[in-house]
Amino acid sequence: MSPSGQKFENSHRLRDIAHRLIPGGCHTYAKGDDQYPVLAPGFIARGLGSHVWDADGNEYIEYGMGNRAVGLGHAYPPVVQAAVQALATGCNFTRPNPIEVECAEQFLRLIDGAEMVKFCKDGSDATSGAVRLARAYTGRDLIACCGDHPFFSVDDWFIGTTAMNAGIPEATRKLTLTFRYNDIESVRALFEQHPGQIAAVILEPARTEDPKDNFLQELQRLCHAEGALFILDEMITGFRWHKSGAQKFYDIVPDLSTFGKAIANGFSVSALAGKREFMRLGGLDHFDKPRVFLLSTTHGAETHALAAAIASMQIYQREPVIEHLHRQGSRLAMQLDQVVRRHDLGSWFKIIGRPCCLLYGTLDQNGKPSQTFRTLFLQEIIRRGVLAPSLVVSYSHTDEDIERTVDAVDGALAVYRQALEHGVEKYLVGRPTEGVYRHYNRPSEVLASPPTDGVYRSAAATR
Template structure:
């Protein structure tokens, strides 16, 4: 693994990208501001758990397309299924047979779900669930968990975050929030907005596990208040359990939303749920108004559904989930042991389930530090590992895990020195920034990508 990486082509592409694309990328989590200056700007190709940037540098990758690639890049059974579907076309005037077959395949895995509609991204699925709940209940308010970072690009959620420019104030007032593992906050929310909340949406878990039967208590309150209980399984689905986190925790929501790993990187997501609610988007009911539910030109492209079927069958037939947990726990131990060796185990710690591992980067006062996070990323990148998280895939073998732990150990040695003599002596250029900030930081002191590339 080289410590002497060059990013010349990336720097040139970054200049062009920012001229043509707001933010320089089509996903804010992939933006330049989320990484140190010494980082690959563009990925050329990937195979398994490894990727190569446009300058030819090789990395063991984690996060895997923001958790969308659970089996590994270019996973052969999925690619073969996509190729087979594409040779006969991908989009027609009437539905394709694979739409029924894929629905049956997914619903076989999701306990309690009776109907499903496919779409392209998580925002479509969660917003479809919200619209359905509002139509069913005749109410306007939506409740979402304030401790879960992202539910949709649509106004009903974006209005709750600092980057809410462009969302009307009237729309912002239609979403209320509660705290995770704080049932009192949920109860208070329902008391404050009696008879007004159409839907409550949350992830089953993030870094923290549900405590004191929290999920079931929330569901009980939803039932008592006539509110639909929605689980966002974009991340937990196909990681916590092949049947989703709902299977892991033994709870059946009214509606649930799947995406990301559903197609191993191909664009497909799903809104699944009980027939009582989903039928309102159909053609057969006459007792309620129709719901215009997820009508998308590309939502059921045959190659994407072929990818979803191949992916779900792999999860069904192979020990994917077990592998994710095993490799993640090995990483947890490796990071923890390395941090303890460098006497910073209280500052850099693995967090979350082994199947979906992240890490903390604190300063000497125990406060989150973007500077130290950037330095940690910079130093692992120099050692051939691209790890905004430690989210593994089915392709992360023992060798990859071992090399990653070695890279982490080397990076933490630099981290420890930076605590003594200052981050600025080790970090090249500006630190990364949080996505949810109301204004951009003035660029006066920032080192540009082009300057950094020459180092």
Template sequence: MSAFIGNFEESNRLRERARDLIPGGAHTYAKGDDQYPILSPGFIARGQGCHVWDVDGNEYIEYGMGNRAVGLGHAYAPVLDAVRKELEYGCNFTRPASIEVECAETFLEMVRGADMVKFSKNGSDATSGAIKLARAVTGREMIARCSDHPFFSVDDWFIGTTEMNTGIPEAIRQLTLGFKYNDIESLRSLFRLHPGKIAAVILEATRGEHPKDRFLHKAMELCRSNGALFILDEMITGFRWHSGGAQELYNIEPDLSCFGKALGNGFSVSALAGKREFMERGGLEQTAHPRVFLLSTTHGAETHALAAAIATMRIYRDEPVIEHLYRQGEALQVGIGQAITRHGLQDHFYLTGQPCCLAFATLDRNLKPSQAFRTLFLQETIRRGILAPSLVVSYTHGDEDIERTVEAFDGALGVYKLALERGVGHYLVGRPSDLVFRRFNRPPLPADEVLVANNG
């Protein structure tokens, strides 16, 4: 791996083509150019374990891991073997494939608080399916979602609450309410203000800090006493906090829960799971209630993706994956923490979250969160062969990878300290990155800034 990386010629060529052909230049906002420095790889060519290579041949130790979807490692052999075998039989038929039953059985053995499961392709399918089901069960329209948790769905019920709500009717936007994590009174007040109107409460079990004073259990009790459904979004926590999900770790059984991301080690599969009394509303057997059009997707049960999910779940069941994630995350915490202290940056840069799913905070000289300093830090870690929008470890992050990451962070923090003293503009090439949820875009970079960036 090169000590310093700066050639992005092919990435920059593809960037121009992508912007002309694809709105935003990517199919996922979190992967867009506005989320990364000018000096960064625009396109990844391949991955192996926790290493990736961009289209210019630069190699990185990667920590985004497909927006947390790749828990075992890129091109993980046992998963690929299962996928290859299944592909030989075809991937989509007129009637269900037997692997759909096998995958459901495997999933429900892992997620023990659920009775039934339905698979789809992405997290938004699952969470929006849960919302629709909750509304059907309760006959209510309003949804309470945790405002501290940044993303639940691409659908209107959630996006209408963000800055990017253009195109979403006001009537829909008014149906979703917000409450604070670990603040049970903020949720209780919503039930008081909207008696008999809230269909469901949806939140992640945690974004990093553990629930305090039985917060999750109290939230569920509030739902039960007010006739609402309690929904856990386990897209990130599932198969990362615990092989049975955060619900197993925190000993709570939600009415409905939603899984994805690490469920298939990067293959496209998600799951809506829950109690039989609710899930069967989308089935064929119940006759007491109107039918719910729950989840029905042409590609929702593609056999190769389900094969990937089965192989992935069995690895989590049989091997110490979760223990490895925590151990390597803790090693990062210690090593990077020591580097932060050496540079005297404790007030300006720190790690957040649990060891299995770390992130970092970047503050300016006024101790305010700073996109400019975040972008500078990403720029400098990328130069040192680390691609880390967060610090999401995988089963293939070895001790040497951790050591090299700590060394790269140490070097980047040295530049960070200089930028605090002299100004970030002396070190950052081009514009800072942006928040995904913003009302307007910034004007394009001036030509001279683009030229500087393209010349490395």
């Protein structure tokens, strides 16, 4: 795939308007302008399968897949058809719709250890609901979350642990503790320091590394011995590691678990699921404990979104979606590893994670993680027709997509190699990207003015 000039005139125009009307210019921090190079598509207009088109008509093979919310592919026909059919009879009513029962039955057939489920619209509500249940059930206030996992919720109990904690009272921040993944002693130390005070431990089943030495099972045993609930956040791992979640893959049944993202192939559906003993506290048929205001959302059971979820889950159940994700991810990782070795960049560019959920790491001349080199890499693969904040494949990614992506990365890493030798400033246009969690914005984040003609021209030599 040879580099070609790309115009971003519409994206630049929309960006100016967006930043006047919307704080940050968008509604998800991970989609913000500070997460992408100056020369990047600012707005995606449409998608189909594994491809997207930006507001200026430029086409890309995409690997962000809606921040991993699109597992089957953009505008996947059976899912869209199910949603449209449901919309034809109305999407929201004053009493429950039968599809709520149907969707719950379908979900609980897939997630073996769960006995009850409550649907909502985003992952934050689901994880916060799990935290509230744990506190109500145990009568304790403290929550322990994995400090190696980057995001659990927009709510105060989690955001208070990050550098971006403005507006969150110090008293609230003190209620959440952190531990290290695959380090059972770090959790044990928390229980020893706060005896009888921790309501729950919450973590992702895995991220870039698998649990070692039965870490999940040992952690669950420790939680139960200390009277705390064990919660798995499956927003990412659910419908990627296994159709029944990473809990099935790792052979463990949590007290509570949360799902979202790929459950409805991009439609807004998330889920809090778990054992009846805990979930019933949010219901009407218990009298031994106080009622828990668990989850109550006006739009939480919109019929078209639940129809999309049912269609998506049925596809996962009858088709080899998970096998395809692992196969294509493995194919991509293997070929990219060859490209990295060909450019002798093994010490500076890393492919990490499971094949079904690949990430990459960018390091500078000193072997330190570098946002500047990440920005350069993004810039160079974008100019070659690939949009890849991660390397997450979908059911729609074809062998041809993989081959074209490998070719694009090959060209981008040739520039990366030159930047290591001659200085990244010679090749990067504009400011580098920034991590989301930072206490202050920096002057360098002010959007650089694009080229006056709106055409993408890099200072980098091309192949």
